[in-house]
Amino acid sequence: MNRQFDKSVLKHRSVDEITGGRRMRRNRKAGWVRDLTRENRLTASDLIWPIFLISGINRREPIEAMPDVYRITCDLAAGEAEKAAALGIPAIATFPNIEPDLRDQTGSNILAADNLINQATRAIKAAVPEMGVITDAALDPFTDHGHDGILRDGRIVNDESVSVIARAAVLQAEAGADIIAPSDMMDGRIGAIRDALDAGGFNDVGIMSYATKYASSFYGPYREAIGTQGLLKGDKRSYYIDPANTDEAVRDAALDVEEGADMLLVKPGLPYLDIIWRLKQRFAMPTFAYQVSGEYSMIRAAAQNQWIDGEKAMMESLIAFKRAGCDGIMTYFAPQAAALLSRD
Numbered sequence: 001m002n003r004q005f006d007k008s009v010l011k012h013r014s015v016d017e018i019t020g021g022r023r024m025r026r027n028r029k030a031g032w033v034r035d036l037t038r039e040n041r042l043t044a045s046d047l048i049w050p051i052f053l054i055s056g057i058n059r060r061e062p063i064e065a066m067p068d069v070y071r072i073t074c075d076l077a078a079g080e081a082e083k084a085a086a087l088g089i090p091a092i093a094t095f096p097n098i099e100p101d102l103r104d105q106t107g108s109n110i111l112a113a114d115n116l117i118n119q120a121t122r123a124i125k126a127a128v129p130e131m132g133v134i135t136d137a138a139l140d141p142f143t144d145h146g147h148d149g150i151l152r153d154g155r156i157v158n159d160e161s162v163s164v165i166a167r168a169a170v171l172q173a174e175a176g177a178d179i180i181a182p183s184d185m186m187d188g189r190i191g192a193i194r195d196a197l198d199a200g201g202f203n204d205v206g207i208m209s210y211a212t213k214y215a216s217s218f219y220g221p222y223r224e225a226i227g228t229q230g231l232l233k234g235d236k237r238s239y240y241i242d243p244a245n246t247d248e249a250v251r252d253a254a255l256d257v258e259e260g261a262d263m264l265l266v267k268p269g270l271p272y273l274d275i276i277w278r279l280k281q282r283f284a285m286p287t288f289a290y291q292v293s294g295e296y297s298m299i300r301a302a303a304q305n306q307w308i309d310g311e312k313a314m315m316e317s318l319i320a321f322k323r324a325g326c327d328g329i330m331t332y333f334a335p336q337a338a339a340l341l342s343r344d
């Protein structure tokens with residue numbers, strides 16, 4: 001059957017009839033009006049700069065998968081803190097690459113008052129007292145198996161790990177850390193760290209909870225950076241969150257808030273913007289994202305191949321965190337982004 005084509009279908013309305021005269025492009029027509037109506041802004045004061053440490057003096061080692069990121073000695077870390085301060089970056093987070101012969105089954109070097117993390121905190125604080133120093137109390141840099149807790153009979157034992165982590169947190173506070181950011185995901189660690197800090201007279205030292213840390217493949221380059229890549233046996237799925245879950249992340253964050261967390265962190269960043277949004281809406285806590293090593297490497301690798309504009313992709317990724325509700329971002333891009341912002 002050959003139906004007669006209805007010509008009236010082709011008669012379409014004018015755009016003004018369709019939109020009723022409402023035109024979104026008016027507010028996009030020029031730079032000044034785009035500036036005026038911009039909803040989110042990134043500033044250097046939103047950034048936390050994670051740095052990698054090695055022992056020794058005046059040494060800087062490249063990390064293959066992370067162009068422009070280095071493992072540095074404590075004296076150089078102090079210099080980086082000066083650079084960060086000049087750029088307006090408020091805080092540095094430190095991650096140590098511990099010498100292999102100091103790593104053991106229980107991560108005992110984390111309880112040495114003068115270990116690499118604590119040496120770096122002292123060096124940074126001596127050079128730039130006003131720089132915020134954020135330290136991690138997870139065991140993975142210190143264990144010879146690369147897990148974040150103590151490994152016993154093939155299992156990561158929770159409660160014993162928590163007592164080491166809480167003691168390590170006090171040593172880090174003694175060295176001058178301002179915020180303890182435990183990345184281990186053991187149950188009860190926030191409450192235990194709070195108790196230990198308070199008992200040690202450190203009630204002004206805060207806790208940034210890695211409330212929702214996912215069992216992610218985006219941590220690969222970090223493991224190269226701290227030298228756990230070849231060590232890690234198995235995976236971390238018995239303590240990190242399954243990437244398929246969101247309610248579980250909310251429940252985990254709720255516990256951390258109850259236990260006394262001062263701030264929440266979501267890790268990784270970009271693949272988990274929905275979690276950032278949910279936590280910010282739900283808890284109204286200072287909320288941060290960790291744009292992790294693999295996210296940095298992806299952007300840098302694509303830029304190196306000239307597949308994307310690296311600077312623009314960096315800034316777009318950072319504003320996405322603000323849009324999702326972040327108060328700040330822990331990112332290896334911190335110095336580069338801050339330098340770019342100060343040029344504007």
Ligand code: PBG
Nearest residue numbers: 138140148183218219222292293
């Ligand atoms: C472990 C830890 C990880 C990162 C920081 N601390 C993850 C892991 O190795 O399992 C990842 C950071 C990054 O990828 O930038 N406590």
